[in-house]
Amino acid sequence: MSRSRLAADPLRSRGREFSAGGEETRGPRSAFQRDRDRIIHSIAFRRLRGKTQVFVAPDGDHYRTRLTHSLEVAQIGRTIARALGLDEDLTEALCLAHDIGHPPFGHAGEKALDDALQRHGGFDHNAQTLRTLMRLESPYCTHVGLNLSWEMLEGLAKHNGPVTAPHWALAELDRDYPLDLAAWPSLEAQVAAVADDIAYDNHDIDDGLRAGFLKLDDLLELDFVADLWRAIELRYPDARQETRLRELVRDQIGVMVNDVISTARERMKGISSREEVASYQGPVAGFSDTMFERERRLKTFMYDRLYLHSDQTQTAGRAQSVVAKLYAAYEQEPDLMGGRWAAQLPAQEPERSRHIVDYIAGMTDSYAMAQHAKIYGTVPEGLSNV
Known part of the structure; x- marks a missing residue:
């Protein structure tokens, strides 16, 4: 594929916030x-x-x-x-x-930190x-x-x-470092955003089916998913159900990817510069109107059947409590953070509270649980529901 005139050009980059030497010694990148x-x-x-x-x-x-x-x-x-x-x-x-x-x-962790701040x-x-x-x-x-x-x-x-x-x-x-926040970003950024939607829509289905939170019969209530499933049954009548389910996820990703490519190509025909991408009335690299509506329906389904499933919300509540209690502990005894995080704690608000949240936000799940156990002696049971 030849390079589009609308592609971001690294040779014409607006640069970096800080000038820095020595990059020429680290390879031709x-x-x-x-x-x-x-x-x-x-x-x-x-x-x-x-x-x-x-x-x-x-x-x-x-x-x-x-x-x-x-x-x-x-x-x-x-x-x-x-x-x-x-x-x-x-x-x-x-x-x-x-x-x-x-x-x-x-x-769940985000909600706890948002409440804390x-x-x-x-x-x-x-x-x-x-x-x-x-x-x-x-x-x-x-x-x-x-x-x-x-x-x-x-x-x-x-x-x-x-x-x-x-x-x-x-x-x-x-x-x-001004980033022109009111304009649409590059096509590359738009592609990254829609790729995120495609990935988590479909891979969350895969994980939800594996965990038993989602059932195929429920998923087939979505007509566009049912159409793909019927085609897979005809194509692979003797395949195992588990394998056909994975085929369904792959097919759905393929349909969405092809829709974005064809839709973006059509929209790009009427655009002559990256400046016009920034001022376009919406995303250039995105779903067609039909696929956009289907994707909204799929998201609604996923919230109803997976993200807001009672088991999920109960587990999320326990996880939220862990993060909230970590914040409370560090707010009262900052030395519990240890190292440079404790040493560099600002004296004034809001910087002080934001510093504590920066520390917690960087934690992995397991480190947060270990810190909770270290401070409070235990971790709530049921922090994993699969």
Whole structure:
């Protein structure tokens, strides 16, 4: 596939927040390749292997974590980017980094941290991704953060589209290094966002079926899923049910990916520059109207049958309690954090509370549970429901 005129160009990057020398000695890589490599080598990325995707602290090793989810998003994102002639390295880097701001226990942990920071601006995992990569993860001698390219940071800031009311964390970073928050991001960032939707819609189905929270008969209430299933039954009449279920997930991903590619190609025909992408009336790289409606129906189904399942919500409540109690302990006795986190605790609010939340947000599920046990002597039972 030839390179699209609308692709992000690493040779025309807007640069990085901090100037830094020495990069020429570390291999012939583009700016976006360096972004990807900095993400992969970061501590924050490695921690994703221990953070909840759907199921909290699953006992089985076949269930997805934030790390495996991010790798699957990157595979889907690169496939779409290549078909559209976009920059694959930038797309991959955005996909790999998009969930780095998630705290332990997924959305349950996020709710606890948001409650803890209500008087100080709240907590938002997407803004925390930028905060982590621009300020907290600091392996360099000359500057804070990973010093990623402007295009990388813009794409992460606008993972869900233009931002008109930025969270305090994002607003602070945008004041330091403006990211044009009100405009649509690059096509690469749009591809990363829709690849995220495709991955978690379908892989959460896979995990939900494996765990027994979802039943095939219920899933087949969705007519577009039933159509795919009937075709699979005709194609593989003698295959095991488990194998056909995995075929269903693959087919659904393929249908969604092909829809994005064909829809984006059609929309791109009427756009002549990256500036027009930024001012377009909506996402250029996204679902067709028909697929958008189907995907909304699928999400509604998943919330009803999986994410808000009574077993899930009970487990989430216990996980939320763990995070809330960690915050309460560190607020009362900051020395419990230990090391530089305790030593560098700001004296004034809101910086003090935000510092404590930064510490907790970086934890894996297992580390949070270990810290809870260390402080309180035990961990609530039932923190894993699969």
